[in-house]
Structures are given as C-alpha cells and as structure tokens.
Amino acid sequence: MAERSTAAVDVADNSGEQPxxxxxxxxxxxxxxxxxxxDTDSDQAQGSGGTDGSGKKASPPELHSGHKLARxxxxxxxxxxxxxxxxxxxxxEKLRRAVGVHILPADHTRARSVLAAARASALxxxxxxxxxxxxxxxxxLVYVVHEWLxxxxxxxxxxxxxxxxxxxxxxxxxQIASAMAAAHREGLAHLRLNxxxxxxxxxxxWRIRGLAVNAALRGISSDTPQRTDTEAIGALxxxxxxxxxxxxxxxxxxxxxxxxxxLIAPDQVRAxxxxxxxxxxxxxxxxxxxxxSRHEAPCTTPEELVKAIGEMPRIRPPEPAFTAPPExxxxxxQQGTYGRPVPHPGVTQPLTTPPxxxxxxxxxxxxxxxxxxxxxxxxxxSWQLAxxxxxxxxxxxxxxxxxxxxxxxxxxxxxKPTPISIKGSQEFVAKGDAQHPGDxxxxxxxxxxxYWRTKxxxxxxxxxxxxxxxxxVYDLGSAESLSTATISLRYPGDHTTVELYSADSLTxxxxxxxHQIGKVxxxxxxxxVKLGKPVKTQYVLVxxxxxxxxxxxxxxxxxxxxxxxxxxxxxxx
Numbered sequence: 001m002a003e004r005s006t007a008a009v010d011v012a013d014n015s016g017e018q019p020x021x022x023x024x025x026x027x028x029x030x031x032x033x034x035x036x037x038x039d040t041d042s043d044q045a046q047g048s049g050g051t052d053g054s055g056k057k058a059s060p061p062e063l064h065s066g067h068k069l070a071r072x073x074x075x076x077x078x079x080x081x082x083x084x085x086x087x088x089x090x091x092x093e094k095l096r097r098a099v100g101v102h103i104l105p106a107d108h109t110r111a112r113s114v115l116a117a118a119r120a121s122a123l124x125x126x127x128x129x130x131x132x133x134x135x136x137x138x139x140x141l142v143y144v145v146h147e148w149l150x151x152x153x154x155x156x157x158x159x160x161x162x163x164x165x166x167x168x169x170x171x172x173x174x175q176i177a178s179a180m181a182a183a184h185r186e187g188l189a190h191l192r193l194n195x196x197x198x199x200x201x202x203x204x205x206w207r208i209r210g211l212a213v214n215a216a217l218r219g220i221s222s223d224t225p226q227r228t229d230t231e232a233i234g235a236l237x238x239x240x241x242x243x244x245x246x247x248x249x250x251x252x253x254x255x256x257x258x259x260x261x262x263l264i265a266p267d268q269v270r271a272x273x274x275x276x277x278x279x280x281x282x283x284x285x286x287x288x289x290x291x292x293s294r295h296e297a298p299c300t301t302p303e304e305l306v307k308a309i310g311e312m313p314r315i316r317p318p319e320p321a322f323t324a325p326p327e328x329x330x331x332x333x334q335q336g337t338y339g340r341p342v343p344h345p346g347v348t349q350p351l352t353t354p355p356x357x358x359x360x361x362x363x364x365x366x367x368x369x370x371x372x373x374x375x376x377x378x379x380x381x382s383w384q385l386a387x388x389x390x391x392x393x394x395x396x397x398x399x400x401x402x403x404x405x406x407x408x409x410x411x412x413x414x415x416k417p418t419p420i421s422i423k424g425s426q427e428f429v430a431k432g433d434a435q436h437p438g439d440x441x442x443x444x445x446x447x448x449x450x451y452w453r454t455k456x457x458x459x460x461x462x463x464x465x466x467x468x469x470x471x472x473v474y475d476l477g478s479a480e481s482l483s484t485a486t487i488s489l490r491y492p493g494d495h496t497t498v499e500l501y502s503a504d505s506l507t508x509x510x511x512x513x514x515h516q517i518g519k520v521x522x523x524x525x526x527x528x529v530k531l532g533k534p535v536k537t538q539y540v541l542v543x544x545x546x547x548x549x550x551x552x553x554x555x556x557x558x559x560x561x562x563x564x565x566x567x568x569x570x571x572x573x
C-alpha cells in the first residue's frame with residue numbers, strides 16, 4: 001500500500017504484498033483513511049535495482065498506540081507495518097512536538113545497517129533533508145526518530161493536480177540535485193528517491209526524506225549509487241513536467257509510458273514542456289549515452305547534473321496576476337454628513353437633488369454670451385481655412401506642372417514589394433537524420449527570439465560530406481510570384497550559404513527534383529536572396545549548405561562548432 005502521510009518516511013514494501021495491518025497502511029497524519037492504493041513503489045517502477053542481503057524476516061515487535069520509547073516518545077499512529085519493521089507517528093513529550101519513528105527488532109537482519117545509516121544521516125545535518133533526531137538500540141528494539149513535517153506536501157500529491165509549472169520544476173530539480181550532490185560528497189546515497197520521498201514545504205522549500213535509512217530498511221544496495229540517484233532525479237523531473245512516470249509500469253499514482261515505445265523526451269509526451277528542462281531530464285535518465293536527438297553528454301552523477309543545471313538560462317517565476325482594486329467607496333464624512341443625525345438602521349436616507357446648473361438669470365445671460373463668441377470664432381476660422389486651402393491648391397498645381405515638365409517619367413510611383421504569407425512548413429532531410437523538425441514553425445511566428453537550429457558539426461563551413469545541406473520547405477498556400485527571400489540568422493561569421501529551390505510539394509522526394517532559383521553567401525546575421533526575375537511557385541526550399549563556426553551557446557543548448565539557426569523567414573513578391 002502506498003504511504004499517504006506527508007510527514008512519515010516512505011517505507012512501503014517493494015514486493016507489493018499486503019501489509020500485516022491494512023488499516024495502519026491506509027492511515028494518514030490526521031488518522032483518517034483516504035483512498036487506499038496498491039503499492040506501486042517497486043524497484044521496477046523506480047527504474048533501479050535493489051537487493052536484500054538475507055531471506056530471513058524477523059517478527060515485528062508487538063507495539064500499540066500509547067506505548068512509550070525511552071519514556072519520551074509516545075506512539076500515536078501506525079503508518080506502515082511491513083517486513084518485520086513498523087513506522088509510526090509519535091509525540092516527543094519532552095519537547096512537545098510530533099516526530100516519526102521506525103522500529104524493528106534488535107535481532108532483525110537489517111538492524112545493524114539501519115542504525116549505521118541513521119547515524120551517518122544524522123551527522124550530515126543538511127537542512128534540505130528530513131533530519132534524523134535519534135537512533136537507539138534499547139530493550140531488544142532498534143528505533144530511528146526523525147522529523148515530522150505537518151506543513152509539507154509530497155510531490156505525489158502535487159502531481160495529482162497536474163504537472164508543475166516550469167519555474168517550480170526548475171526549483172525542484174535544482175534543490176534536489178544540489179542536496180544529493182552534497183550527500184554523495186559525504187559518502188551517503190538515497191537509492192529510494194521517488195515522488196513519495198520529495199516534499200515541498202509551505203515556504204516553497206524542497207526537502208528529501210529517508211536519506212540512506214529508507215534503503216537500509218528495505219535492504220536495497222547499488223554498485224553505482226551516484227548513477228542510481230541521478231537517474232531517480234531525472235525520473236522526478238520527467239514526472240513533474242509530464243505527469244507521467246518514465247517507465248512502462250504505472251507508479252505513484254502516475255500512468256507509465258506506452259509499452260514498446262521506449263523512453264521518449266518529455267516535450268514529445270506533452271505539449272508546452274520547457275525544452276531545456278526536457279533535455280535535462282533525458283540527460284539524467286539516459287545514462288548509457290546521449291541519444292541521436294542531441295549531442296550533450298549524459299549526467300551520471302548529481303554533481304554533473306548540478307553543473308548542467310547551472311549552464312541553463314535561469315527560469316523566472318511567472319508574473320503575478322494583477323487584481324483590479326475594489327471600486328472606491330466614499331465615506332459619510334466625505335459626503336458632507338458630518339454633524340448630521342445618523343439615520344436609524346434600515347431607514348433609507350433621502351438624497352437631496354442638486355439644482356440644474358446655470359438656471360438663474362445671470363447664468364442664462366452667461367450662456368448666451370459664450371454661444372455668441374463661439375459662433376463668431378467658428379466663422380472667422382472657416383474663412384481663414386478656406387483662404388489657405390485656395391492658396392495651397394494653386395501652388396500644388398504649379399508644382400505638379402513643374403515636376404511633369406522637368407522630371408518626365410521619374411516622378412512615377414514605384415511598385416512596393418508585397419509580403420507573401422507562409423501557410424505551412426516541413427523540414428527537408430536529404431541525407432541522415434533530421435535537425436529539429438519540431439521547431440520549423442518558429443521561423444515564421446513573428447518572434448525573432450525563437451528559432452530553428454542545425455546540429456553542431458565538427459568540420460565546416462561547408463556541411464558536406466556529412467550532409468548535402470539542411471533546410472526547410474515552406475508552403476505559400478498557392479502559387480505566388482516570388483522575388484525576394486529574407487532570412488534572419490543567429491550566428492555571424494565566415495560563412496553562411498543559403499540557396500533557394502522551387503519545389504512541387506511540401507515533401508519533395510529529393511534535392512534533384514527541385515529547381516534552384518537563387519543563392520547568397522553572407523558573414524552577417526541576415527541573408528537576402530534576390531531573384532533575377534520573379535518565379536511563380538507555391539513551395540520554396542530554404543537550403544543551408546555552409547554554416548559558420550560559433551562558440552558554445554548555453555541558451556540554445558548548443559556546444560562550440562559549426563552551426564546556424566534561422567530566426568525569421570520572410571518572402572516578398
């Protein structure tokens with residue numbers, strides 16, 4: 001059964017077997033059973049392996065509510081009772097505060113490892129982790145006392161309402177990764193890092209519970225603890241972005257990925273996912289090497305993940321929504337009722353209607369005088385305006401005659417270029433893999449800060465022999481008379497070559513099936529291809545055959561090398 005409390009350490013059984021006390025498993029911090037679920041917190045769902053060093057299981061100690069440990073910790077409510085140990089919500093009567101307690105027999109096969117893990121975790125003293133307060137062996141019992149956070153909410157609960165906002169997901173992965181990096185520097189691993197073990201406090205701080213202790217209670221170990229915890233952080237970020245668990249099995253109230261599809265990037269699972277966070281999750285999850293869709297190396301340790309996060313542009317919180325202030329209400333004092341008798345409750349106070357303005361004899365005389373002045377002013381102004389227009393008309397005729405006589409045909413208006421709108425687009429792949437097909441629409445969205453970019457090549461500027469070129473086919477909606485193409489580029493340098501081709505469809509079969517209609521080479525950030533004479537076509541290929549060398553671009557998640565990006569494409573006829 002999945003643990004429901006936001007304060008107790010996650011210690012539900014990996015195997016999914018029913019606990020000895022079902023009601024204890026279904027209880028929450030306030031003692032009310034809420035929506036009991038099957039335990040989905042398995043090693044397979046977690047995505048990492050674990051082994052129990054012994055097949056022996058000790059009997060759980062016979063404890064009950066009201067029992068006291070060390071004459072101090074009064075047990076209140078059993079949260080979990082599994083595999084020879086139990087977890088409780090308790091009260092520290094000495095300090096008058098709620099605490100959590102794990103209890104197991106002193107002769108339990110994992111009692112020594114639990115004590116050692118608890119004491120090592122307590123020595124860390126990092127506030128980003130739920131603190132171990134005491135670890136004691138007494139009266140044939142071993143018990144571990146830890147903090148209880150009544151104001152904290154599990155990530156599991158947060159994700160029931162939907163995926164996190166990009167800023168919240170960024171804060172979560174930043175804080176969790178840096179905390180785990182600090183733990184591993186001290187030789188401590190978690191090995192059970194999942195949505196039940198991650199809490200967000202009321203102040204917005206993210207905290208981790210069960211460092212080392214949860215794995216010791218389960219008998220879980222790993223030959224590559226840093227890699228295991230890094231992949232777990234990637235799974236947490238994946239779930240926060242998509243509200244899906246990045247494995248085929250459903251877990252923690254989240255649906256798994258479709259079977260036989262494999263691990264796909266978060267931005268392919270859900271629309272609108274932050275691209276940088278999506279790539280970060282994949283770098284943490286795909287630890288056997290970078291995928292074909294990107295060149296960044298995988299992150300195999302929390303330290304590497306912290307470094308990758310630091311290279312990302314910072315994600316700012318959303319702007320607060322503006323709430324209009326309430327309508328201004330005048331007080332009785334401002335209405336001039338100060339000193340007047342206050343009406344009895346429930347009695348409507350009569351309002352005194354003010355007299356119409358200027359109804360006196362003097363007021364009427366003043367109105368007639370103002371009206372006469374206005375009429376006179378309007379007449380004088382009209383006469384002056386008519387006189388000025390007549391003079392200007394005569395001069396204009398003379399000027400026009402002079403221009404026609406002196407300039408001849410030079411004064412004739414030149415036709416202005418007509419913008420041609422883009423109705424659709426498709427990345428054209430002549431050889432090998434695509435570049436970034438999901439970004440082609442960004443080249444005509446009216447926002448110069450968004451772009452489609454190429455991969456980063458080791459040699460250049462000519463893209464061949466890797467590829468004959470890379471580019472995008474644009475659909476103009478119908479056959480248009482094309483005369484100019486203007487392409488804004490992200491990287492200057494020596495040099496970018498842009499070719500234009502006329503195509504018969506949005507998905508031409510090959511480069512040879514198209515007709516080249518223009519070409520330009522530039523070292524700047526704008527490429528303007530002017531056709532010798534207008535060409536009538538519906539489909540146009542913008543084709544890059546050479547790209548400049550540019551340094552690393554963290555905001556575009558691109559390393560140093562030969563690359564280019566297109567911001568906006570505009571066609572005119």
